[in-house]
Amino acid sequence: MKRRVLSSVLAMLVGASALMGCSTTTVEEAGEASGDNQAAQATEATNETESSSTTLTGEGEETLHVFLYMQEHEKEIYQKLIDQFVEEHKDKVKEIVFEVTTQDEYNQKMIASMTAGDMPDVFYVGPAAVRSYVDNGYIMPLDQYVDDATISSIWGTTQEIYRYDGKNIGSGSLYAFPKDLSCFAFAYNQDLFDAAGLDYPDPNKPYTYDEFVEVCKALTKDTDGDGEIDQWGVANADQWGMTPFLYSNGVKFLNDDMTKVNVANNKQLIEALTFYTDLTKNGLTPSVEQDTALGGYQRWLDGQVAFYACGTWDVAAFMDDNTFPYKWNLCGWPVGPSGDGRSHTWMGSVGYCVSATTKYPDLCAELVAKLSTDADGQRAVSGITTGASIQLPNIVDLAYGEFKDAVNNGTVPYASNVDVIFGYFDGNDHYAAALQEMDYTYNSEWFTPFWSGVFNIKNGDISVEDYVAQVEPEMQAALDEAIELQNSATK
Amino acid sequence: MASHKRVKTKMSAMAKREERWAWLFIASPFLGFMLFMAYPIVFAVIASASKWTGINSLWGNMVGFGNYIKILSDVKFWRAMGTTIIYMIGIPIGMILGMLVAMGLNRKIPGKRVLTTMYYVPVVSSLVAVSILWAWVFNYDYGLLNGIYKFLTGTHGPNWLGDEVMVKISLIIFMVWKGLGGTIILYLAGLQNIPRDYYEAAMIDGAGSIAKFMNITLPLLSPVTFYVLITSLIGGFQVFVEVQVMTPSGGPNYSSATVVFYLFEKAFTNGQLGYGSAVAVILAIIIFIITAINFWGQDKWVKTID
The missing domain is CATH 1.10.3720.10 (MetI-like)
Structure with missing residues (x-):
């Protein structure tokens, strides 16, 4: 009997420790693990594993806690900016604690702060989280603290995506200033074009779908004569690199108020997805198997593919001869027949916000504006004064003026067709971009069933029509859940 | 079953001191268990009955067995x-x-x-x-x-x-x-x-x-x-x-x-x-x-x- 009781207690402890294991240990392990995949590149994950904190002191009374994620070399630049800020406000500031961690750890630490009710004074908010943060009373509007000239100096998109009127994103009070604005542009390997004797893509006239297929055909070949294709027109990562093809055919996955998934009977989507998957079916991209062996990003770096996606965060790596020993440049994503005739892609951003419970809203708002829009700071992060571009300038005039000059005269190593990116940022006759729809919903779980199974179409296991019909209910269920979670914020 | 009668004995000062130390030694793993095992377990069980997102209010979003039913x-x-x-x-x-x-x-x-x-x-x-x-x-x-x-x-x-x-x-x-x-x-x-x-x-x-x-x-x-x-x-x-x-x-x-x-x-x-x-x-x-x-x-x- 005694033994049985002992057994039960032991079993209970084991079960309990399993619960513990699930809720704590794995989190750290996952953080360690996820630095390796391409998703991490696309979300600008940092490689550092430790967080660091620096205290900058002045002579005043006010103490601020700034909590962000960024890479070490970014931190150096931002620390100088904060240093300057302390100097400029030394009569007010007692100290600024500048804490930086990795992107992996950031959300978990923020959740801990929220649960404990101990928020930093200045921290990040992504466009997707603005609504939840405001509804739950975590962040404050900044309009009254910052002048209109400062707000209007930044990219139009970043003026809009951090506004919220209590119902919709895009209008109402401004709740954050952008740390950066990025986009997922397209790039081509000039050396492969030269070898094939083809003209480079025209940055002022993106290819149509049909033109793109013809160019890819000319660039797909067996270069070593062993009977196997070893150079392809393009490689695509379904999770990140598929949507620009679809958006450029006018595709939207959700209805206007983002409550209904619209894929099963979406003609533009079916047309674009057919085009996209046919690229692989017709051998113009590596096959699904080949893609699992070596991803498109590695094949691009290895000079095996002529076109590949290029996020603004990728430019520095592609400009480095040790990483990418080929000549290359930027171009637009191909344009589908049923869109608005422009090349579309997605943009991304994260913003600095101020805690609603801060004791020093004025000072915090000024700091946020400085980090985001200080001209010297933007010159440094964009490489105008440092020669190494971490991001594009947030200030529009600076981008079109000094930054472009620095690119043209070689001070900043950057693709010369940088206007492609500015075209996406600003919108013009050939280019347009927006945040993805999942940036406006509580989470992006509804999109996962869509992208994660596209390889089945490429493999010929299912038709495009059957596929979109099959995934729609699963997407809708996940969207409903996201809406419910979004609404739970106001409770 | 043998029954043991508790015999009250007067403890020496040294024994008392030793006992205090013993409690201290026992307390550290016990507190560790309560803080790092028991509390998170109880918290996880409570959270499991809610639509808690980390951002919203945990107590304002209780759904009882809703999550469990959904999992089925x-x-x-x-x-x-x-x-x-x-x-x-x-x-x-x-x-x-x-x-x-x-x-x-x-x-x-x-x-x-x-x-x-x-x-x-x-x-x-x-x-x-x-x-x-x-x-x-x-x-x-x-x-x-x-x-x-x-x-x-x-x-x-x-x-x-x-x-x-x-x-x-x-x-x-x-x-x-x-x-x-x-x-x-x-x-x-x-x-x-x-x-x-x-x-x-x-x-x-x-x-x-x-x-x-x-x-x-x-x-x-x-x-x-x-x-x-x-x-x-x-x-x-x-x-x-x-x-x-x-x-x-x-x-x-x-x-x-x-x-x-x-x-x-x-x-x-x-x-x-x-x-x-x-x-x-x-x-x-x-x-x-x-x-x-x-x-x-x-x-x-x-x-x-x-």
């Missing part, structure tokens, strides 16, 4: 559970291999220490590091396995991590490899604890090697087998890292995802901390039940020398 019809959860159970095929394979290798190493053979070390290296290696390494071993075009396969057959090998069935086989191979060293060491210790006289007596009785194995080795190794079984089952339900590293999106059509992978995805990628907690609670209950069954059933097959 959650296709992805059950797919992940099925995969987790399939991975457990590796447990008996690992135990049999471990026992065989341990028996081999239990003889006087040259290079025994080197071999034991070699088998044990995977156990002490970082799980993330060896998972990355094995992702390359399994690589479709450039992997070691397919390299050998092509050398031997002249044709291309299987898509180890890119096929719904093969990805499970690949992960089972990895898990067996990773855990083998630990099992071997345990069985080796178990084998060395079996008194030689038993075998000598059996030899005098004319028992052959199979009879000796079946009637002496196997039964007397049963405590080790029991321990390995319990820890492997618990570990089996908690598989996460290797899946996350080798197949970051859960494999083709979610075919390699485990329950903990799903839990992590729900809680930390999709911000559904309440739902994720409910998955964790269910997992803990399952592990509790299976461990309890094992403990209750051990009388029937676990033998000790005493």
Whole structure:
């Protein structure tokens, strides 16, 4: 009997420790693990594993806690900016604690702060989280603290995506200033074009779908004569690199108020997805198997593919001869027949916000504006004064003026067709971009069933029509859940 | 039952001081347990009854058993559970291999220490590091396995991590490899604890090697087998890292995802901390039940020398 009781207690402890294991240990392990995949590149994950904190002191009374994620070399630049800020406000500031961690750890630490009710004074908010943060009373509007000239100096998109009127994103009070604005542009390997004797893509006239297929055909070949294709027109990562093809055919996955998934009977989507998957079916991209062996990003770096996606965060790596020993440049994503005739892609951003419970809203708002829009700071992060571009300038005039000059005269190593990116940022006759729809919903779980199974179409296991019909209910269920979670914020 | 009467004795100052120290020593693990085990467990159970996202109010979003009911019809959860159970095929394979290798190493053979070390290296290696390494071993075009396969057959090998069935086989191979060293060491210790006289007596009785194995080795190794079984089952339900590293999106059509992978995805990628907690609670209950069954059933097959 005694033994049985002992057994039960032991079993209970084991079960309990399993619960513990699930809720704590794995989190750290996952953080360690996820630095390796391409998703991490696309979300600008940092490689550092430790967080660091620096205290900058002045002579005043006010103490601020700034909590962000960024890479070490970014931190150096931002620390100088904060240093300057302390100097400029030394009569007010007692100290600024500048804490930086990795992107992996950031959300978990923020959740801990929220649960404990101990928020930093200045921290990040992504466009997707603005609504939840405001509804739950975590962040404050900044309009009254910052002048209109400062707000209007930044990219139009970043003026809009951090506004919220209590119902919709895009209008109402401004709740954050952008740390950066990025986009997922397209790039081509000039050396492969030269070898094939083809003209480079025209940055002022993106290819149509049909033109793109013809160019890819000319660039797909067996270069070593062993009977196997070893150079392809393009490689695509379904999770990140598929949507620009679809958006450029006018595709939207959700209805206007983002409550209904619209894929099963979406003609533009079916047309674009057919085009996209046919690229692989017709051998113009590596096959699904080949893609699992070596991803498109590695094949691009290895000079095996002529076109590949290029996020603004990728430019520095592609400009480095040790990483990418080929000549290359930027171009637009191909344009589908049923869109608005422009090349579309997605943009991304994260913003600095101020805690609603801060004791020093004025000072915090000024700091946020400085980090985001200080001209010297933007010159440094964009490489105008440092020669190494971490991001594009947030200030529009600076981008079109000094930054472009620095690119043209070689001070900043950057693709010369940088206007492609500015075209996406600003919108013009050939280019347009927006945040993805999942940036406006509580989470992006509804999109996962869509992208994660596209390889089945490429493999010929299912038709495009059957596929979109099959995934729609699963997407809708996940969207409903996201809406419910979004609404739970106001409770 | 013997009854003990409490005898009140006056404690000396020294004894009192010692007792205070004793309480202090007991307090530290107890407080540690309360703070780092009991509190999070209670919190997880409460969170599992809510639509807590980490951002919203936990108490304002209580849904009772709502999450649990939803899990019952959650296709992805059950797919992940099925995969987790399939991975457990590796447990008996690992135990049999471990026992065989341990028996081999239990003889006087040259290079025994080197071999034991070699088998044990995977156990002490970082799980993330060896998972990355094995992702390359399994690589479709450039992997070691397919390299050998092509050398031997002249044709291309299987898509180890890119096929719904093969990805499970690949992960089972990895898990067996990773855990083998630990099992071997345990069985080796178990084998060395079996008194030689038993075998000598059996030899005098004319028992052959199979009879000796079946009637002496196997039964007397049963405590080790029991321990390995319990820890492997618990570990089996908690598989996460290797899946996350080798197949970051859960494999083709979610075919390699485990329950903990799903839990992590729900809680930390999709911000559904309440739902994720409910998955964790269910997992803990399952592990509790299976461990309890094992403990209750051990009388029937676990033998000790005493």
